[in-house]
Structures are given as structure tokens and as C-alpha cells.
Amino acid sequence: MKKRRSKYFIITLLIILILLVLGTFIKLPYYVTKPGLAQELEPIIDVENGYEVEGKFMLTTIRMGQANIFSYGWAKLNKYYEIYPINQIRKDNESDEEYNNRQLYYMEDSQESAITVAYKYANKPVSTKNHGIYVMQVVKGMPAADDLKPGDRVFQVDGIEIKDQNEFIEYVGNKKENEKITLTFEREGKEQSVTIPIVPFPDIPDKIGIGITLITDKEVISDPKVTIDTEKIGGPSAGLMFTIEIYNQLIKEDLTHGLNIAGTGTINSDGIVGPIGGISQKIVAADNSNVDIFFAPNENGKPNSDYEQALETAKDIKSDMKIIPVDTFEEAIKYLESLSDKK
Structure with missing residues (x-):
């Protein structure tokens, strides 16, 4: 009898282990997002030779991953977790590598716009120089798919220097059709060349x-020099x-x-603040990090703007944060300058 019980116990344990493995490693066609962190920006x-500060400016993040059975179920039970079909996150036929590359480009682009806007507003020298093109995605079934990959930097075509995407x-x-071009590109610091046919x-x-x-x-060239690590x-929302x-x-x-x-919002080269995704989750992240003031995209006052959603979430979680609506970088700066008058 004891042997039979022992056998049933082992079988039951194996079934549980198999279910745990399947639940963990089998991916569902969904992404789960949840509140991330409020991360200090100064570090x-x-x-170069910049001024020191007493407080903190912070970016806010959300955490995201493809769902498994457990994370999907947990997201269903948590108010500020969100579930998205995979086609709302990734483009058609976009691989994980291509998606990550796209997000890192958005981050880089937001940094370039941020440097340009900040330096111009501070009346400091800043300019832009182009260095060719980045491959963001390759189309399956087309010639480039055999030789190029996301992240490759193409800087010559048939020996001619290419500075930007319009030139290419x-x-x-x-x-x-059927003519061939030779591309010279850089991948992981190494220069390579490949000849590719042009087809429909x-x-x-x-x-x-x-x-x-x-x-x-x-490349944004500034004086004094600025480095961002x-x-x-990924993504443009920290602009x-x-x-x-x-x-x-x-x-x-x-x-x-x-x-x-803290705050969130995209930035373009004219200093316009744009909306982002996951504003409620970022409010939760900021509140968890004891943020005093949070800038939210106002979207020119349109209904259900990021700002309105931020207000609603802050009220729901009983946050003491002050939520400030902004449409431009200049508005944010004017508000910060006014704080000294209120003390």
C-alpha cells in the first residue's frame, strides 16, 4: 500500500512539474506590461563640466514581456497590469531582434532631439551630422534578408558615400530590376561588403x-560634450x-x-511633447519612488489625454504627487522656474 501511495505521489509530482514547465516556457500571443521604475537621470x-543639483529628475519605465500562462493569469488579477495582443506591440513579421532594435533606435532618436532642444534653449553650440543609414528591418523573401540584419549601418553604395535615407x-x-548594388556596412565594429540584386x-x-x-x-555634436548611457x-517616452x-x-x-x-513624453526637435503608452503604470512607478512632481503630456487638452489619465490614476492610488500638464519643453521649464517664487 505504501509503495502504491509513493508511486501516486511521484506521478502527481511529475505532472505538477510538467505543468509548471509548460506554464513557464510556453509563450502566449500576448504581451504583459506592468509598472516599472522611476530611475534617476543624473547618473x-x-x-561635461555640468552643474550639480540637490534634487532629482527621473524617467519612468514600464516592464514588458511576452506572456506565459502564469503572467497572463496574474495580469488578469492586477489592476495596473495590461495585456496586449502581440500584433499591437510588434509589426507584421517583426522578429524579437527587429523589435528590440526599433525600440533602441527610438531611444537614440529621443536622445538626439533632447540634446538639440536643450542646447538651443540654453544658447549652447549644437549641430547634427549624418553617418549613413541603419537597417531597422529586413523583408523576408527579399535579397537583403540573406546578408543584412537589424542594426547594420550602411555608409556606402557602389563606393559612393551615403549620408542619409533619402540619398539611399x-x-x-x-x-x-535585376541590377546589383554593392553595400559597404558596419556590423559590431567590423566593416563588411555585400552585393545585392534589386528585385520587385x-x-x-x-x-x-x-x-x-x-x-x-x-550624430549630434554639442559643446560642451554630453554623454548618455x-x-x-528602449522607446521614445523619456524624451x-x-x-x-x-x-x-x-x-x-x-x-x-x-x-x-519625474515625467514622461516624447520630444521632437521643436520641443513639442508627445503622448506615450502606459501612462497609468508610470504614475504607479513614480508614486512608488516618492516622486513629488510628475509631468504628463497634455495633448493640447484633448479628452482622455495622458494628463487626464495620469490625474485619474493618481487619485485612484491616493498619490500626493502633483501632476503637471505640458505640451512643450518650454512649458515644463517655465513651471520649474516658477517653483522658486512659490517657496
């Missing part, structure tokens, strides 16, 4: 090309806070006033 942004598109557009796209037979999605590789953080942190290091006045100040 990752350094303006124009050059390829003047070629004929499978779904668009009237259009020819090699099958890549591309963007311009830009965001490691593996506003990057800009504020850089500007604050460029000027003598400390705009933090000793407070913890």
Missing part, C-alpha cells in the same frame, strides 16, 4: 528594392525628461529645487 546623463532611396530608385517586392510587384526598412544614422532602455535633465546641467540655477521630479 546616466553627463554634461533616391540611388536605389534610379536602378532597374512580393506584395508590391510595381515596387523594386532590396528589402530593408531604414533610418538615418545621426541608457544601456538597454522630455532627457531634455530637462540636460538643460539643468547646462545652467547654473538648479531647477529641481531639491525635489524628486
